[in-house]
Amino acid sequence: MRLYIVRHGETDYNRARIMQGYQEIPLNDRGIAQATQLALRLRALGIQRIVSSDLRRAVMTGCIIASHTGAPIEYEPGLRERNPGDLVEQPYDDEPRFFTDKVYVPPGGESIAAFFARVKAAFEKIVENAKSPDECIAVVTHGLVCHAFVLQFLGETREEAVSSRNASVTAVEYQRGVWCIEHLDCIEHLAPGDGPDESARPGG
Numbered sequence: 001m002r003l004y005i006v007r008h009g010e011t012d013y014n015r016a017r018i019m020q021g022y023q024e025i026p027l028n029d030r031g032i033a034q035a036t037q038l039a040l041r042l043r044a045l046g047i048q049r050i051v052s053s054d055l056r057r058a059v060m061t062g063c064i065i066a067s068h069t070g071a072p073i074e075y076e077p078g079l080r081e082r083n084p085g086d087l088v089e090q091p092y093d094d095e096p097r098f099f100t101d102k103v104y105v106p107p108g109g110e111s112i113a114a115f116f117a118r119v120k121a122a123f124e125k126i127v128e129n130a131k132s133p134d135e136c137i138a139v140v141t142h143g144l145v146c147h148a149f150v151l152q153f154l155g156e157t158r159e160e161a162v163s164s165r166n167a168s169v170t171a172v173e174y175q176r177g178v179w180c181i182e183h184l185d186c187i188e189h190l191a192p193g194d195g196p197d198e199s200a201r202p203g204g
Contacts, residue, residue, distance in 0.1 A: 017092040024055065026101040039065040047071045049136075050140060051079070053076065062136070086107040107188065119151075119152070168186060170186070
């Protein structure tokens with residue numbers, strides 16, 4: 001089985017480095033262009049099914065992929081971004097603990113332990129619901145979910161694994177209970193003018 005784990009295209013909140021949490025923020029014009037180029041790459045890779053977070057920015061990205069690949073799309077709330085609770089709409093730089101402190105729980109939000117458990121369960125569900133052992137699936141999700149997957153299943157600790165850039169692809173294979181990485185946080189499909197704004201990292 002092969003998964004192409006993708007982060008949604010850019011939103012205005014990403015560009016402004018503001019936490020969007022569960023808010024239904026749409027892709028901006030750059031994000032739509034990014035998602036379109038991402039879809040063209042995935043079309044060439046033979047995507048058979050799309051599993052997406054049900055938040056609007058991921059839904060928009062997934063629907064653009066579906067329109068170019070013809071693959072059916074389904075929604076999995078377990079793939080939502082980590083819930084920042086009362087920190088929503090706060091600048092990233094004002095709340096560094098949310099990204100760096102493993103024991104910090106934001107008021108009204110989600111602990112890292114709970115978030116990681118949710119993400120693990122969501123990916124295990126994707127594997128369990130596979131239509132065939134060699135199915136090719138696009139998973140449309142969020143930056144911190146990509147991070148959580150890489151840390152839990154691949155043990156990757158390089159700096160670039162801390163987050164995924166908008167419209168990036170992380171390709172992994174699942175064989176006999178083991179995840180193997182092919183490439184991480186790849187954006188080679190994006191035109192130079194549509195590449196993600198590095199200031200939009202790390203989450204969302």
